[in-house]
Amino acid sequence: METAALISGLKQGDVKSLARCISLVENSRGAYEELLFSLKHHPEIPVAGITGPPGAGKSSLVNALTHSFVASGKKVAIIAVDPTSPFNYGSLLGDRLRMSELYLTPGVFIRSMASRGSLGGLAPKIHETIDLIKNAGYDLIIIETVGVGQSEVEIAGIADTTVVVMVPEAGDEVQTMKSGVMEIADIFVVNKADREGADAFGGHLKRLSAQKHSAQWMQPVLLTEAHRNVGAGALAEAISAHHKLNLSKEKQLDLMAEKTAHLVREALARRVQVQHIRERLNAQISAADFNLYRFTREMLADS
Amino acid sequence: METAALISGLKQGDVKSLARCISLVENSRGAYEELLFSLKHHPEIPVAGITGPPGAGKSSLVNALTHSFVASGKKVAIIAVDPTSPFNYGSLLGDRLRMSELYLTPGVFIRSMASRGSLGGLAPKIHETIDLIKNAGYDLIIIETVGVGQSEVEIAGIADTTVVVMVPEAGDEVQTMKSGVMEIADIFVVNKADREGADAFGGHLKRLSAQKHSAQWMQPVLLTEAHRNVGAGALAEAISAHHKLNLSKEKQLDLMAEKTAHLVREALARRVQVQHIRERLNAQISAADFNLYRFTREMLADS
Numbered sequence: 177m178e179t180a181a182l183i184s185g186l187k188q189g190d191v192k193s194l195a196r197c198i199s200l201v202e203n204s205r206g207a208y209e210e211l212l213f214s215l216k217h218h219p220e221i222p223v224a225g226i227t228g229p230p231g232a233g234k235s236s237l238v239n240a241l242t243h244s245f246v247a248s249g250k251k252v253a254i255i256a257v258d259p260t261s262p263f264n265y266g267s268l269l270g271d272r273l274r275m276s277e278l279y280l281t282p283g284v285f286i287r288s289m290a291s292r293g294s295l296g297g298l299a300p301k302i303h304e305t306i307d308l309i310k311n312a313g314y315d316l317i318i319i320e321t322v323g324v325g326q327s328e329v330e331i332a333g334i335a336d337t338t339v340v341v342m343v344p345e346a347g348d349e350v351q352t353m354k355s356g357v358m359e360i361a362d363i364f365v366v367n368k369a370d371r372e373g374a375d376a377f378g379g380h381l382k383r384l385s386a387q388k389h390s391a392q393w394m395q396p397v398l399l400t401e402a403h404r405n406v407g408a409g410a411l412a413e414a415i416s417a418h419h420k421l422n423l424s425k426e427k428q429l430d431l432m433a434e435k436t437a438h439l440v441r442e443a444l445a446r447r448v449q450v451q452h453i454r455e456r457l458n459a460q461i462s463a464a465d466f467n468l469y470r471f472t473r474e475m476l477a478d479s
Numbered sequence: 480m481e482t483a484a485l486i487s488g489l490k491q492g493d494v495k496s497l498a499r500c501i502s503l504v505e506n507s508r509g510a511y512e513e514l515l516f517s518l519k520h521h522p523e524i525p526v527a528g529i530t531g532p533p534g535a536g537k538s539s540l541v542n543a544l545t546h547s548f549v550a551s552g553k554k555v556a557i558i559a560v561d562p563t564s565p566f567n568y569g570s571l572l573g574d575r576l577r578m579s580e581l582y583l584t585p586g587v588f589i590r591s592m593a594s595r596g597s598l599g600g601l602a603p604k605i606h607e608t609i610d611l612i613k614n615a616g617y618d619l620i621i622i623e624t625v626g627v628g629q630s631e632v633e634i635a636g637i638a639d640t641t642v643v644v645m646v647p648e649a650g651d652e653v654q655t656m657k658s659g660v661m662e663i664a665d666i667f668v669v670n671k672a673d674r675e676g677a678d679a680f681g682g683h684l685k686r687l688s689a690q691k692h693s694a695q696w697m698q699p700v701l702l703t704e705a706h707r708n709v710g711a712g713a714l715a716e717a718i719s720a721h722h723k724l725n726l727s728k729e730k731q732l733d734l735m736a737e738k739t740a741h742l743v744r745e746a747l748a749r750r751v752q753v754q755h756i757r758e759r760l761n762a763q764i765s766a767a768d769f770n771l772y773r774f775t776r777e778m779l780a781d782s
Contacts, residue, residue, distance in 0.1 A: 454736035
């Protein structure tokens with residue numbers, strides 16, 4: 177398919193064209209730059225990140241939230257970020273199976289992306305993937321992490337709204353929880369709220385939230401039972417309300433400058449050629465006063 | 480203290496000077512570049528990475544391994560990498576307490592480093608920290624991860640020898656284990672080998688290892704009971720044997736070229752100024768044909 181037809185298909189919301197575009201961009205193949213240069217900026221489409229520790233019910237919540245949006249006639253895209261850890265996270269990824277019915281729901285697009293180690297980040301081309309999906313006419317993008325490793329912090333740099341999901345039992349642990357959770361959460365969800373201690377834990381989070389709210393936003397604390405669809409509507413409303421704060425020109429400039437900086441850093445990193453460095457190293461390493469940090473400064477001047 | 484005295488203290492193995500040097504370099508403060516330019520290259524000092532899933536007994540193994548080296552008159556440094564995840568890893572970090580007796584053992588240096596999200600990697604200045612420790616005269620450096628997130632893969636890029644620790648129960652999961660584990664492991668350890676299934680699991684790993692060994696090295700599979708110090712001596716020998724393979728000139732060039740590339744990428748990333756990008760963005764964003772990816776290409780040309 178030629179690029180013009182692919183772009184046209186994307187902008188008409190054709191799912192196959194969207195999937196093809198994402199693959200081309202992920203692999204930096206074909207006319208992927210032309211694709212990216214054709215994209216419009218869509219700040220009005222919210223990107224919600226759902227994070228929280230394993231077992232909090234993130235996938236069930238994504239499921240319930242998606243159904244809530246779809247029921248109101250909206251198109252929803254889900255990006256599921258899988259860890260690159262070589263150890264067995266089968267039990268975590270098994271949760272994803274609960275999403276499987278969504279694969280058959282009209283108006284729902286699901287894409288799984290692998291996180292990676294080399295340069296950090298949720299996934300190498302997640303910004304580009306989000307923009308492709310926005311240009312295909314989806315009304316909401318949900319990013320789900322597996323809740324291990326660094327992805328929880330990074331999701332806050334990518335999503336408009338970060339939803340932190342916990343279970344009532346986490347109340348015992350919240351004292352030792354690193355302060356980072358308070359920093360990244362725009363919305364708190366206490367899921368499995370039919371369990372003992374949910375109200376007490378919710379009250380505790382509300383007091384923490386009240387201590388540090390800004391003039392514009394106080395983190396709401398929502399109780400949900402995602403497996404019974406209880407609370408999904410309220411969460412959908414909270415995401416929409418929070419997203420509106422991101423639409424000011426100042427906030428948009430902040431977000432887009434961060435995103436550009438990220439993309440520039442990635443492009444710079446790709447320029448560094450290990451083979452070239454190796455050749456230069458081979459010529460210098462035998463010198464008696466060889467120092468790797470001085471050599472690094474030389475290579476930096478080359479880049 | 481002036482820089483010359485600090486460098487002199489470092490090279491004499493003074494622990495306070497070493498700690499001070501690491502802090503200066505971690506924070507890019509003072510004469511940290513002069514410090515780095517004074518370092519010698521020490522490929523003969525092995526760097527062993529210990530990784531594996533939570534609960535495998537990594538800290539106990541580090542403990543046993545350290546005692547084994549110390550008993551033979553060697554100085555050992557341990558770098559413990561803590562996750563930046565905001566969720567509660569108290570139970571994982573609690574394991575570290577088992578190392579606490581080592582804080583009082585002569586000839587043992589322990590440094591805890593936080594991993595970070597922004598640019599990936601085990602910790603921002605781990606390469607520099609390793610070189611500072613080597614110049615302070617330690618005979619072995621052990622890096623321990625907590626076994627969650629991306630650090631397991633990245634440790635293989637930093638350590639001379641990567642030791643993957645598992646428990647017999649992991650045998651049931653090894654079928655679903657991502658192939659990455661086989662890629663990164665130079666040595667397999669089945670810890671808690673007094674438990675049922677240890678021999679069977681060890682045998683299975685040996686068969687996997689035999690299928691993919693190189694001409695130079697076949698991943699050994701060692702059974703240990705770290706809490707009783709069983710098997711630590713054999714592990715120490717395996718680490719020394721594997722490390723010798725890294726001392727060929729070709730292998731050294733590979734390792735140092737990768738390390739330089741990493742350091743250059745980090746330095747390039749630090750050059751990207753979000754505030755400058757924001758100003759340029761502010762001047763362009765109102766254009767009808769504004770495109771973020773075209774703008775990114777302009778900013779890249781600036782960098």
